[in-house]
Amino acid sequence: MLLFFAALFAWASTSATAGIKLSDTPPAEAQEPTKLEWLDLWRQRVAGLEPPLFAPAPQLEYECDTEHTPTTRGLLIGAGKAFSNYGFTLPGPANDIQLLTSAMVLRGASPSNIIGLSENATYDAVKDAALALVDETSCGDSVVLHFSGGALSPHDLVLDFGTLGQHRLSEFSASQFTIETGAHVLAGGPFVALDPSRPDGQDVLSAAALSELVTILRNKGADVTVSLDVSSSMAFRIEQRQAAIDPLQFRKLKLLGEQACLGRQRDAQGKQLAEPACEPSWSPTNLAPHRGSLTVFYGTPLGNPGREAKFAIKQGGKLAGDEQVYGYASYQLATAITSTDRTTVGALARAIRQEQETLDNPQSHSFVTNAPDLDIIAEGRSELNLQQNEIIIDSPSLDRAGVKLRTPQITISGRIQALGQPLNVVVNGKLAQLEGDSGFRATVPLTAGVNGITIFASTDRNEALRRDFELFYEGDIRGALNAGKRYLVVIANQDYQRGSGITNLQTPVGDGKAIAQIMRDRYGFETTLRLDQETQRDLVLENATYRDIQLLLGDLSYAVDETDTVVIFYAGHGEYSDTTGTGYWLPVDARAGRLVTYLDSKMITDTLQLLPAKNVLVISDSCYSGMLARGGAQLDPVDDADRLRALQRLSDQRSRVVISSGGNEPVADGGGDGHSVFARALINALSGPEGVAFSARELHAKLFNAVTLQTDQSPDVRPIRGAGHDGGDFVFVVTQD
Template identity: 50%
Template sequence: MRIILGLLLLVLHAGQAAAGMTPVGAPKEPAEKVEPAEQAKLTDEQKLQRLLDRVVGLDQPLFDADDLAPPDCESGRQGVTRGLFIAAGKGFEIENFWLPGPDNDVELFRNTLALRGADPDKLIVVREDQATYSVVSVAARALAEATHCGDSVIVQFSGFAVDPEYIPVPDEGVGPFSNGRKLGNLDELTGDAMKHGIGDTIAAGGPFALLNFHAPGYGDVLSAAALSELVTVLRNRGADVSVILDAPSANTFLLEARQAQIDPRLYTKLDLEDQWCGPQRQRSFTACGAAVTWEPTLLSPRAGALTLFYGTQRGEAGQERKLPLTAPPRDRKIYGLFSYRLATAIAVSERTTIGALSRHISERSDMDMRRQRYRMITTDPDLDLIAEDRPERGPKEGRIVIDTPETTRTARKRTRPELRVAGHVLSRGEPISVEVNGRPAVLTPDRGFEAELVLQAGVNVVEIFAVTRQNEAITHRFELFYEGDIRAVIGEGKRYAVLIANQDYADGSGISDLQTPVGDAEALARVLSERYGFQTELELPQGGTLDLFLKNAGQRETGLLMDQLSQAIGERDSVVVFYAGHGEYKERGSAYWLPADAVANAYSTYIDAGDITRALNRMRAKNVLLISDSCYSGMLLRSTHQDAEMPGNEDRLRMLQRLADKRSRIVISSGLNEPVLDSGGDDGHSVFADALLRALREPDESAFSARELFNKVVSRVTALASQTPDFRPIHGAGHDGGDFVFLARDD
């Protein structure tokens, strides 16, 4: 297990001075020589200067980016995956405190990304004795120089990290991270007594990742402020940047807050609930991003996306384990637990979006992983970590060949649920572990393996993951189809219908009343509950029930409903959200729902499309379908138009199950950027609601996708009115390529 830093640093502070220890190859001498007898008389300024002399990287960015050549942002440029992987297990001068895991972590990540199609030559690894400040600085600049628009850049750090109170002022002739005598800590050199508040400023740049010391008597660190500055430089070159921190208290680096500080547009996109930074733990939000000894670079309008993977939360040391557990004990290697789980998720997940990776880790986490609380944050939930298209198979030197069963390009049909999987691993190193769907396989001679599976009804994805003695991570996946009770598989989980109908607006609001929303929603609730088994009430975890049908709801009431849904909906559940009421669109690209308490042209009383998107992303439900019957509803949740897969006649249920198994966030809107009719249908319904109800009451098949539902709706609406319904995935809501599947009850 990774050493708990509080105990570790108490040991360091209790140590005695190491006599005769002198720096070797030190970059500079201390500014002021002080005899040992006078140590206690050092002023705070002298202590701070000694600290700056002995700890490299404490108060400076990794490099000066002002002279970098402009990035290549030519239209049509194909982005590539680049990376900087830092393994720093020797931040202390005490060998017993060295970590064996970081070197294995970064090698596994590099091999995993190569497996997914990244060019290994574009992945910079700094490990072993090279992981010093000067080497990391050179590598970071080289990475920035090579980065251009459209690239995906991954920066990983694996090792120790410390808060400012654990950056010690060393005695003469000893290192800051040795067991020699210490004269205090960085957090003691703060406050009004210091000139210009320089101690506060340096401390606010922390916490600090401990790099490997470049010479005895010295320490090398990478501050959170310097890491954020590197992220800014890379994003300003048009790259999407992902940072992976497998270190103690990783989330206290607060990179999201530092990035938001230099780009106010991020305030509404990032979770900034944790605004702690620096030694005082109560600093203002501004201090988290601005308090450094250099002027931070501002984000440009073309800045790429930001994704953060924190392996631990505040107060957690992180864990190292001998893995994989399925390998013989003599063949296991020590990895950081979070690094290993994340690398495994990248290797085997069909998508490498933050949602897909998080779900993979959650579904396969053992008890140790659940005790270590990771955190993932992104500005773009739909963005894949890997820039390149996924290859059909791994590189020639690392791939898995399946001997049985015979695999084809489509899911092969099986008549029995029992299945034997056998194959062999082609790789540089001998395989030490093979897992089939997360369970250990039996290793056989000639690099072979065997495993027994029991298939479930529907499409079964078989994922094989192998680790070799050379730290190669190799994966292969194929599909098998076992019909069984496939309708039960498609319909698993609970189904909820959320209905929001606003037709009566307040007198004096400047917004006219409507005639049909409540009647439309009531009719839809009946057909969804009676014909398809949807529920319009939700049992809350704390007890009681929540009514999912809102009539003439205000802004606050609507927001509370969406928040409660995100907390109570299960991961296998499906949700239909229907909105009928006024909508509005501004030329600058903002679109809104108008709650019943809205006031005309008072946009603060409206419900912004961005809030709707974030609410849908927070829902754990696998499939969410939003149906919006309002003016300008096609502009609410805009994305690049994307046709969903259409089931064929031969493998209809198989295709529907495949669509239902993938996370989906779909919107069907009653029109594009245009007004829509509040009437025109039969029985007093709007023309859109009437077409929707007809399609649900009279389906061509008992199981059908939202895309098929839309096709029936659009043909009727366009024949009766001058409005054009639309169907598309919701950008930014975590759509992973699936579709919503309706399953009618048996008559």
């Protein structure tokens, strides 16, 4: 898509003929159209330039049928031929519509409730589909409006008017169109580009008309999700248009055209105008007091045409030479809908964000919503978001941060708000005691850490309700965080072989011994690895050769389990090559300047990817140690308001994190009272922890403050890119106070 818009820009700049016939000569003498005639010319050539999809608009508010089962409905538009008059077509939009339809059906939506337009997606076709959608939509439904393809700002909308020349719509903002006649047309943009219905024109759907469609659906009580995978999608500002017609936020706004018509019937000199100064434009419908929710997914940032996701097509197990093309944002959204446990906006946003974090050059996107916990696929909702049906928790009091408890059990009490009376209430698989007309009470045992609470209820009106929340019992948090075995690998390279051309160091061996002692005594780490019933090996290597390190990492991959955690501490020489752009650890048998004898960071990364252990932390005290962190995203701070709960969540996710003694820079050997400055700071931090548990990012904060006070080094902490990091962190747990 990016290449297409570059070509389109070149076309508009050079007036190259492609599809629409352009004038190669200056316009012949012709009578200049009047202001209103210009407006009519644009209206004739651009279908959908000004009018809404509904005229007149449907009634403002609808009665909700409380017995209606919420249904997912969709209007998915893929205008791949939108620019066919310019000699271009886009292969992605049609694939986008099919993929999104498949994803929605997989999560429970009925294919008969999804309208997909990827052939002849003209303005009239979109209008007919929108009318059918509104007619079928009921209160409580979830409606997805998706658009794939291109978009046009008033500046991008260029047409050739024969002898009148080639013009952009934006030219008339202050010249040919007066404010009264043209401003409402320009203010309606930008425009979704639709398939053209005539060879010398363009079909569009304005942002104003799209917002009007959203309003009508929301006023019917539907929850509406708008997904825009078009160029510069954030310029549509759907949420701002919706806010402007919300009587709960603003007083009713008069139309620009109506305002302009009042007292503006004369020109600047006060002369009466010979033609009407304006004509009334359509008025956007106000939002009803009881309306559905709004979610908008902007797939592309301002000024960005959007990227494509391309996949090679295989036939008979071999590449066929063709590619399957999708809009990048459409593909990510469909993937997120398919893969997340729930289709809430928050879950989809997290899934897309995690995918973006793996990219070198991610495409910016944005979610805007007033219902982050509502599933956009209604059939997959764990609880229906209708006010009549709800499980209300009276005790304990719940908030966004959850509840922290200090006793191993809790009594939960609440009420069932529904049309019928509760027949039974089940809390975590056990029947609760019913109280009064709609109340219930249950005592629930807790284990240390996060406890998921699931409440089911059924009523005599055959209503099913569900409520999920979490309670956090501090208890012995060590048990929750300390599952599996904990292994420490130490590689301390100090004395390099004669003739290597590499100078010896003073502190690595002592640093390694001191850290190994603390990790064994205070944190319960093992420094030996049992390979089988008869064989075990030492995980502390002093003055290790290239082969020693390879064999140790290989044995580690063979013997550790998916529940285990591993810390790898390296102290020794490090090197960086401008030629390869790679950082290296130097074994004691390395030869200066000979990269083949060095241990490169990619090999280390690949080893960590294959390592079954859930959490791995690499602590590298060497020159250029920051190269292992190259390309990794910065880690967010731990939430102090709910710290132990946050630590458990971090430890539950697979992590591959590195703490480096510096960035891509030399570091000091010594200066730390018999240790390196970095090792001394690490020893002190591990010897005097605050609390029973802390994360690698919290450890780094202490190291950074201590090291930067003494040297120019800047310790860093980041996920190791390409090593299988899934968003967690390494958590240290004190086993001996």
